Amino acid sequence: MSNARAYRAAWLAAIVVVALGFGIALVKVFNENLVFFYTPTQILSGDVPQGEKTYRLGGMVEVGSVQREADSLKVSFVVTDLNNKVPVQFNGILPDLFKEGTGVVADGQWDGTTFVASEVLAKHDEDYMPPGVAQ
Known part of the structure; x- marks a missing residue:
């Protein structure tokens, strides 16, 4: 049972890391495409x-x-x-x-x-x- 639990925990950790990386990339792209102007x-x-x-x-x-x-x-x-x-x-x-x-x-x-x-x-x-x- 502990192997199955460790396997699920590893998958959950991988999903969290991928989602976090995707979120960071999305925020970076969004910030680069913002259009600011100076007065x-x-x-x-x-x-x-x-x-x-x-x-x-x-x-x-x-x-x-x-x-x-x-x-x-x-x-x-x-x-x-x-x-x-x-x-x-x-x-x-x-x-x-x-x-x-x-x-x-x-x-x-x-x-x-x-x-x-x-x-x-x-x-x-x-x-x-x-x-x-x-x-």
Whole structure:
């Protein structure tokens, strides 16, 4: 009987170890895929990780700040968190939801004076409805 009990205990211990390993791996993958962004205040105060080359800036597009270059995809705008402002430069096609006074998240690099974005994502509020559904 003691051999059967030891055998069951060994299987139970193996199952616990495998489940624990799976749980740790799941938490690690989840944490790596979380998307964080830094506010203009954090960027200007130097609270961003110094080792990272790119990171995300998030905030509101300041009303009246969007300037497009003629015959080009270059656009500049200001992102604010209502405390501080960061100028952003982007060369590309902006998302349809991008407009002044709305939320935005931009991937890119801070060069000390301007955030040079490689990608711009527009955020929408909970009242957003796709154009086809709104009609």
